[in-house]
Amino acid sequence: MSVDPASKHASAAPASSEPDKWRVGSALVARRRFMDRLATVLSLCATSVALVALVSILLTLLVRGAAGLSLVTFTHSTASPGLNGGLANAIVGSLIQTAIAIAIGAPLGMLCGIFLANYGRGWVASTTRFVSDMLLSAPSILIGLFIYQIVVAPTGQFSGLAGGLALAILALPIVVRTTEDMLALVPTALVEAGIALGARKWRVIVFICLRAARTGVITGILLAVARVTGETAPLLFTSLGNQEWSVNPAHPMASLPVTIYQYAGSAYEDWVQLAWTGALLVTLGVLAINIIVRVGFDRKGA
Amino acid sequence: MDVTSGPAGSPTTHNARSEAGARRGLDGDAVFRVLVTGAGVTVLALLGAIILVMLFGGVQAFSTFGPAFLVSNVWNPVTHHYGALAPVFGTLVTSVIGLLIAVPLAFGAAFWLTQLAPARVSAIIGMAVQLLAAVPSIIFGMWGFFVVRPLMAHYVQPNLRHTIGHVPVLGALVQGAPFGTGLMTGGIILAVMVMPFVTAVMRDVFSSIPPVLKESAFGLGATRWEVMRQVILPWSRRAVVGAVVLGMGRAMGETMAVTFVIGNANRIGWSLFAPGNTIASLIALEFPESAAGSLKLSSLMALGAILMALSFLALCASRLMLGVSSRQARR
16 A cells, blocks of 8 residues: 555545445556556656766766866867867867856846846836846857857957857846846845935845845856856857967857867867867866756755 | 946945935936846847847848748759748757657656655756756757767667558658658757756746645545646646747757757658758858858848747747746746
């Protein structure tokens, strides 16, 4: 009798005194128990499919990627096949573009989140909220096309800055959403205390509400970093990628995801190896941020 | 701590204290209001600009081909004939395959995580599922190309052709050389990618049901599956549909993962194992080879506009479905 606690309650008490009298339709009971077991097993299978996929991805990355991991990976730029290149330019390029994206996306996103939480009324706020969600789920390749049309095409130059801008658009809605949600959780009493002390509205918001919601907002920013670091599609037409060492945001800039994309399909073994190593680095970085956020910040805002 | 000294803090921050700063404090409020409203409007304008850029970029293609652009399945850079049908077809087919696989899995996983698993196990496994959602899409692409594609080419497709290849209707679905690339592989990769998203939404929905409803069902002697089937599911049906549509939006816009395994062929056919294309993968693959101002580029932009419209529709639909519950959550 291990069907489930509830049905046991319903039938077990009388059943213990007179087992058979109270058992109605044992075929029905068997069928119900079977359905419950079946659903349990199937749902367990479904869950394990996700786990198997995750483990398979991580194992593949570790097995193929770790082989190419060495000091050269971090000290040398990508080079022609056979020249023992590394990923230094791609790693630095990714860091720079992510930094640009966060430097633009995070403040703008926080301001917009504040607007939605504290100022937004009526249709403007609801439209903005909807638009922000729209941006959140907009295909990232279209963001790349957009930046190409308004930045790259007019200036005639692929650039790391354009890549950073494209990533900023992707980071923006994540920050907007978490900021708004976290501000909404700030206790009213805290706000009222600030107002009662005679503080101006903006000071209450910045120094009391934002401060109270700090953890959540930082979570949002970190999640945005994680999301943006792995993005490839928006960079294809904006920062393009660069074989050489380049830290000038006005020029084409390498990035890990784009390098992976270009090298994974190549015919040269050492390039494919570099792609796997890069993939391992990106994934470990992104997953590490996610784990830190979810464990460290107790799943707030996630 | 850039949060506290924040974006608005810099101009008037610390001096604007007490009575001397009262007037400037008032200014601070006005400035701050303008600042945050400006940020909100910027976000609005951003989406508007994206849509306009896509439409203007696509104007050349729309005006050259007219409505035929939407129903033509030609994509010929040599004769400068472009049509949107094949990539739209591929986008919809891969997304639907992905959802057909992902939704039952996501439902099962959400059921297990919210109703069956012990809380501690649920927290850990739930986090692992969420980590799967965080894996960058290009990694899924590589994994698909190097792990899933050989499996499809060596085992799945040959076996399927053997078993159902001669059945009249089903047989048409499995025809073609076993390359391992194609709509089916794309759909499977999408399923793995979308499943965690759908699981996450369903999990939230299932765990937000008032405990009284569940408890009364258990009190009547229902099994856990019966509670799921006859209490939780009816109560959250709209939200579940919303979650599915949200997943559809994700799947349609996915680029890199699909690009690796789709096979890049502009065709419409019955076979799920034939190479195909999606809007996003076509843009990713063809864009580098299109000159600025060319008709091809314009056609790609027009495809982008169509994709934008599709994902917009998906979001609107899911908003309508999820609407009530998510609005409550936000308040």
